[in-house]
Amino acid sequence: MPGSVPARRRLARGSTTRIAVAVLAALGLVGVSAFAGTALADDGAGRRADLTAVPANDAAKGLVYDGLQRRPAGPCGAGLLEVKGTSPVMCTHGPDAVPAGLSVKSSVPALTAAPPAAAAQSLAVCEGDGTSGRRVEVLYIHGSTSRYTQYLETFRTLAEGVDTIFNESAKETGGERHVRYVTETVNGVCRPVVRNVQIADAALNANDWAPLLNAVKAAGYTRTDRKYLQFVDANVYCGIGGLAGDTRKSDANRSNSGPEYARADNGCWSAGVAAHELGHTLGAVNNNAPNASGYGHCTDEWDVMCYKDGDNVVIRTVCANRSHDDRLDCNHDDYYSTNPPAGSYLSQYYNVADNLFLIKGPGGGNPQPDSNLARSATPSASYTSAWESVAAINDGIDPPSSNDTVNPRWGTWPNSGQQWAELTWSANQTLRRAQVYLFDDNQGIDVPSSWKLQYWTGSAYADVPGASGYPVTANAYITVTFTQVSTARLRVVLQSNGTSSVGLLEVKAYAS
Structure with a gap:
């Protein structure tokens, strides 16, 4: 998308204990037991790791774990973290590291609006009245200082860039998918609505996502038919998103409901980061997927959702064209395909391309005429x-x-x-x-x-x-x-x- 910043994260989280637990879980070797009040994993060889451990913060990389907890017996299970202090319980894969070329502590520059003589920018596809049904709603969240007017065109353009990523990726398997945004008519064309949401400075800048989430909920953004894409004017995270971890191939999959929240702070305002965090709320990447890292990502590059998210995670370059870094699911075998082959993982487990918050075009494996x-x-x-x-x-x-x-x-x-x-x-x-x-x-x-x-x-x-x-x-x-x-x-x-x-x-x- 013109003016968008390349959006990826390339830095590891750095928690050997956490990596060991995920590897054991992926191999089905984790057995939870109590030892001195701590949940432990046993790999069958006498080695034990703390299942409740949360990594240490690395604020420079946007890796802030304050306010997150791991409860293997809780609603988020052994593979995800809980956001403490929210109701109902919200699950997340955790914070994402800042990609090369961006900085958690430095805001990206604003785009300028197109000149009047230029062709009006628009979403490729809009649906219905712009508000009814399941939709992604874009929020600009700020404290006492607002830059809404300055960045409004930036937020619209980045949201449209997210839609481009989802649809261009769908085309690779012969399909069409668009993000069903809350939309409005701007200069005669359809564009995403961007809500202007002011909250207390203390909630905005907390090293903990819960105060901001609770403030946004108190402002009324709690609809069960909404995914909320948050552009947050703060310098705490690069990005973080909710992740249900539900692998069922069903419309009842929890990834098909809301409210759910995806957050990108001002140092990472880019289409790729926004697509990554929104992708989590739509169900990517489940930990039982073929190339799953164990922490909500994939390991077969290049891919919007793939990166080395742990010390012992091995990344393989499967899609050699680096431009696929702005596309979903290298080889379309992990989390996103409009036409998964019979017997494949995505034909049996949850597929983000089936998510009910996406507009389904005529091509691909889940065409609109066959959907409920x-x-x-x-x-x-x-x-x-x-x-x-x-x-x-x-x-x-x-x-x-x-x-x-x-x-x-x-x-x-x-x-x-x-x-x-x-x-x-x-x-x-x-x-x-x-x-x-x-x-x-x-x-x-x-x-x-x-x-x-x-x-x-x-x-x-x-x-x-x-x-x-x-x-x-x-x-x-x-x-x-x-x-x-x-x-x-x-x-x-x-x-x-x-x-x-x-x-x-x-x-x-x-x-x-």
Whole structure:
């Protein structure tokens, strides 16, 4: 991207104990035991390492570990760190070292806005109304001194540079992916919104991420359908990002939800650093990946997410072209491919190219027509029991049975008669197929006597045309195909059986 700074980190973190633990974990040799109050790893040869150890700070490299802790039995497991003092618990791979050419203690220069006669810069692809659904929201975070006006063009351009990195990398496997930003129209073109967020100087400059995170949350940036890309006007870190460490190949993967936060401080305001930290929040790099370092990165260069992040980590040059340092996933076998081969790691485990915060184009292994469009819709209902949740109908969780007692459900007890639940999108969707999973708890909520699908024509609801049928089946998805419709709303209408109530566990919608 014109004016962007090459963005990589090349310095090791330097913790022999931590490296040893990760190697043992990767080999499946870690056994946690208690010894003098400390969790230890045993490699089978009598050697023990502290599983709770956190590396020492190296502030010049942006490696600040204050406020981070390791709890192998906690929500982040043995492979990640916890940010102390945040709720809910936030997991992270830890801080990233500053790349060559940048300095944690020196702010990058601001870009100048393009002259009026120049062609307006724009995101390559924007979607919908710019705010609805899962989106990445860019935040400029500062204290009592603000440089928002001076750096606004810089932040927009860097965010657009992140989008370029994701899409150019998708093209390498025949696909198309764009970051779904919160957007606005600027000089007639679509550009990322940059929020101006002021917090206390003490929280901004703390050698601990938690005070800043808590201040940003207090300012209202807590949406579960947001990843927050933070450009922070401080000189503490180079970058740091949340990482769920969830390897499940499912829309329910924790990397598909928020709020989650990626941070780049002013010495590392660059497209590459921003793409790296955002990449962590989107699920890169899981520690069971083929070329994983064990700390959220990869070891096969050149690659945005790869670098030597520990003393004993060995880096191999697999993609010889150094320009791939600004692209994702060398050979597309670790964390990002739009067309993973059958039987490969990415065909079986989580793939960042499937992340629901990305706009999926027509090419590649997970094209939009085959994706579950319900995940990007807003659910609503005629009535919801106080202890149930209408959000359950499109949370992406496949129920184990119609009497699912573990996951969220939508139910209407004690109401009977006709009830409905619907999905609403910010723009019309092309639909030809839906799947519905009925709720039946044998305690007042039963499968309906009948049900059907309706769509919004723009002025009224109508039954979907050419429906293949509406069987009443428990403990399985019911698939209904119909003549293609273009609509912003899809409704499931259920008629209760006598005096019983009705409910749904999941609704999926597809373009084909």
